[in-house]
Amino acid sequence: MLRRTFLLIVFISLGFGTYAQKPMNIGYVDMEYILENVPEYQQASTQLDQRVEDWQIEIEQKRNEIAEMKSSLENERALLTPELIEEREEEIAYQQEQATEYEQKRFGPKGDYMIQKRQLIKPIQDQVFAAVQEIAETRNFDFIFDRNAESGMLFAKNRFDLSDQVLRSINRAANRRQIETKQEELELERAEARTAEEDEELSAREQAIQNRKNEREALIEERRRKQDSIKEARQKKFEERRERILRERQEKRDSIQAARTKKDTIN
Template sequence: MLKRTFLFTLFILIGFGANAQKPINIGYVDMEYILENVPEYQQASTQLDQRVKEWQNEIEQKRKEINEMKTSLQNERALLTSELIEERKEEIAYQQEQATDYEQKRFGPKGDYMIQKRQLIKPIQDQVFTAVQEIAETRDFDFIFDRNAESGMLFAKNRFDLSDQVLRSINRASNRRQIETKQEERELERAEARTAEEDEELSAREKAVEDRKSERQALIEERRRKQDSIKEARQRAFEERRERILKERQQKRDSIEAARARKDTIN
């Protein structure tokens, strides 16, 4: 229903734009892509995933304990009175109810996971909405959609994708909050004055510089390894020569000692 409504509305807007003097300017963002590239979201998401694992482990432990209670009752049923059997059944039913309530508390529609997920996404959504409004006003967009929403957007050309521009706007806002000196403020102003194409060109140049640095470092490391190899070869040759000389000296002393021993025996 939502998809049909969206498509119907879109067709009307396109038709309106075709008849009007000014064409309708439409763009879209990819919310999932933006979230994946915001460090603050990734850090908080990792923390939430850790909590989820802890909750799941607690639920599994409760289920394990309940299964053990059921097994114990089954094995001991022949030794128990009917009253004790009923008591054990009631205890198992109570523990099952507690486990279900706990699972709903953590993962239900109004549970901790959904609440914390919304709390995690909302600050990023607010930043996205602010950035979208700025871009819409600056570039005169009439409509900007989220392609991951229930909008029925089956296809859109990449040139209408504003996600990277939104990310740049969010990153700039984050950088503004971290400014501490006038120099940093001037550098940020110069960065914000650059267009997306200029940013890409600058990134390409910086990457080329980093690649050259890496190549130089690799050459330095290779020369160092060769020098170390030569030093090690020289050291081994020295040790072998020293060992050979010592061995020859020892053999000579042994020969002299043996000659003296024979002479003493003759005398």
């Protein structure tokens, strides 16, 4: 990494020397940030994580089986002949070798995880590279770096961060593929004509509208809960009153019946 950092510094210094009369235009992108905000990547990443979890479960099962084989051999060793012990040990060694090969097949440097990870990232990288090239050409950037690469970039001001612009370019390309009507095409053209600052202002306005909507919905929900609470209290009071009346009526009937029974007994 130090060698790469040194070469980068030399390269940029030579650039400054060659273009001494022209200020250099440098920007950077945050690849991790971009990947986190591309829905297609997140969906595919979730699917890959599920495969990884399944592979890990299979590996753990193989390890448990081998551990059980070892434990069984130790418990039965005194009862086995040397030939049987050797045969069991060879079987355990074979199963360990198979488990190691399977783990390498899934998680080794050339394993399924690395292959599928590269396959997952490559389409997004291609979109990022195309967007970066477009931005570099339209805005005359001399250098655009990946913040997360081993470039020795220890600090960079936010105003040089082009990640959101790259995301805008990727999203626009995705939106173009989804256009079905002329109205959608016109709306996309208006959206593409907006600057990043205008997009931020529009997003802030939309967020403010959404916040007010959420506040209204919360207020309506609170009023509904209060009304439900009042209704429940009234219903409870009505049920209690009804039960009391029924109880009093039953007690009166029981009292009359008891008096009649007593009178009949005396007669």
